Amino acid sequence: MTTPPPLPAAAPSTLRRLLSGWRAKFVLLALVWGMSFVLIRIGAEVLTPVQLSLGRMLTGALPLVAILFLRGGRLPSDPRLWGHLFVAALLLNTVPFTLFGYAGQLIPSALMGIVNAATPLFGVVFSMLLLSDERPDRDRVLGLAIGFLGVLTVFGVWSSLDTVAVDEGDSMLGMLLVVGATACYGIGTPYLRRFVAGTSHGALELSALQLLLGSLPLMLLVPWFGGVPTGLTWEAALAVGTLGALGTGFAYVLQYGIVRGAGATVATTVTYVVPVVAVTAGIVLMGETLSWNQPLGALVIIVGAALCQGVVRVRRPGPTTTSRHSVGRDPLTPAPTAEDSAERGVCGTDTTVRDPAVEDVALPTAPPRK
Numbered sequence: 001m002t003t004p005p006p007l008p009a010a011a012p013s014t015l016r017r018l019l020s021g022w023r024a025k026f027v028l029l030a031l032v033w034g035m036s037f038v039l040i041r042i043g044a045e046v047l048t049p050v051q052l053s054l055g056r057m058l059t060g061a062l063p064l065v066a067i068l069f070l071r072g073g074r075l076p077s078d079p080r081l082w083g084h085l086f087v088a089a090l091l092l093n094t095v096p097f098t099l100f101g102y103a104g105q106l107i108p109s110a111l112m113g114i115v116n117a118a119t120p121l122f123g124v125v126f127s128m129l130l131l132s133d134e135r136p137d138r139d140r141v142l143g144l145a146i147g148f149l150g151v152l153t154v155f156g157v158w159s160s161l162d163t164v165a166v167d168e169g170d171s172m173l174g175m176l177l178v179v180g181a182t183a184c185y186g187i188g189t190p191y192l193r194r195f196v197a198g199t200s201h202g203a204l205e206l207s208a209l210q211l212l213l214g215s216l217p218l219m220l221l222v223p224w225f226g227g228v229p230t231g232l233t234w235e236a237a238l239a240v241g242t243l244g245a246l247g248t249g250f251a252y253v254l255q256y257g258i259v260r261g262a263g264a265t266v267a268t269t270v271t272y273v274v275p276v277v278a279v280t281a282g283i284v285l286m287g288e289t290l291s292w293n294q295p296l297g298a299l300v301i302i303v304g305a306a307l308c309q310g311v312v313r314v315r316r317p318g319p320t321t322t323s324r325h326s327v328g329r330d331p332l333t334p335a336p337t338a339e340d341s342a343e344r345g346v347c348g349t350d351t352t353v354r355d356p357a358v359e360d361v362a363l364p365t366a367p368p369r370k
Contacts, residue, residue, distance in 0.1 A: 022261030025254040030270050032254070034277020036247035037109035037116075038285055040100050042239040048226035049101025052240065054218040055229075056097055059244025061211035064253070068204050075209050076201050082213065084195040085206065089214030091188030093248070096181035098218075103181070106174030108288040113278020114154055114298040115178040120269055120305035121147040122186020130190040140308050147304025151179070153297030189267055193259055203256035211248065272302050 043052045068074070076082070103112055121144055128140075155175055196206060258267040275298045282288040307314070 022258045022266075025257045025261075026266075026270055027273075029251055029254040029258065030273035031277055032246050032251045033270065034113060034274045035281055036243055036251075037100075037104075037112045037278045038281045039239040039243040039247065040104040040112070041109040041282075041286065043236050043243065044101055044104030046231060046233055046236045047101075047229055047240070049098050049105070050218055050222050050225035051229050052101040052104075053094065053097035054215060054222055055240040056244045056248050057093055057211050057215045057218065059241050060248030060250075060252070061208055061215060061244075063245055064204060064208035064211065064249045068208050071204075073202070073205060075212075076199075076205055081196070081199060081201070082209070084191075085210045086213045088188055088192050088196055089210045090217070091184045091191060092252075093211060093214035094217055096184040097248075099177045099181040099184075103174040103177040106170045106177070108282055108290070109286060110279040110282030110288045110290055111154075111171070111175065111294060112178050113275045113282070114290075114294055114301075115151070115175050116182055116278070117272070117275045117298050117301045117305070118147065118151050118179065119182040119185045120272070120308060121151075121301070122183045123189055123267075124186075124305075124308040126187045127190040130187075130194055139310065139314055142314065143304045143307025145304070146307060147301050150297045150300030150302075150304055153300055154294050155297075156291070156293050189259070192256075193263065197256070197259050203253045203260070206256055207249065207252040210252065269305065272305065275302070 040052070043055070047055065065075075076085075100112065124140055124144065155172065199206075255267060258270070279290070279295065279298075283290075
């Protein structure tokens, strides 16, 4: 009787590597952020935007700080890093969370998720301005044009402003608030990569400190914008707690992992999936409805964003040739022989014709290591 061969030991390690890689973080982040719009909508029914934003950040920061200390870690002490994290917190937390709180009082959660799909467009624009390895090309310019056309489609700009009703005006304001929040994300993500992601500190330390710093301005503002919440329902409390612990604390650990593993540009593309999750959750859980132009505009935005990120590329005709030796040469000059190539030291060199217009695309790179 023969003993069966042992199972390969590589399978568990492969699965562990896949679950700990940036792709698994990407999927989890899309699910968490897609559901966040429903939670924002529930919390905005009884809380002011500043109360909602502060509650979200504190319930996100405190568990991270507790886990950090239980693991024997500590917060970064570099004053310069604190300054950069404070700016990142304003751009990625304090300001956009508050804008989403106001928008949650005006528009459905599904519509917030749709407009939020414009985040990669702003991410590309500001990445090209702030990061030296992100440069424009024809696909990115075309993608930006298509993406912003999709934003205009979501807004329904063909409607005459003279005939806009009061509730439609509120919807327009709510969508503009979400656009402002996405612009903050577009600035904050490349800022995070340039000034923070290359440090030696871990994602848990950076996320905890970022949320704590971002909570400080809200603590100063909340006495004038609602004070201590009254009439807080258990649904709203649960929504804010979940929004903070998962949609803020856990999500920003995931975001740091994606930025470090795949770069700032890839990190912003999580918003391709977020609208799908947000629309599904809004319709199924909240009974929301949308007009025809809003999901159509979301598809246009996603196509434009995919072009910006290089996920989809416009194919261009390359140079035609009948012989691999005739590219860039005088047709009357005889093709080099093997002996000629050997004398020049290029025998065996790959002479495959490539289209430089397709290859010369700035791909996202991992943050610089120091």
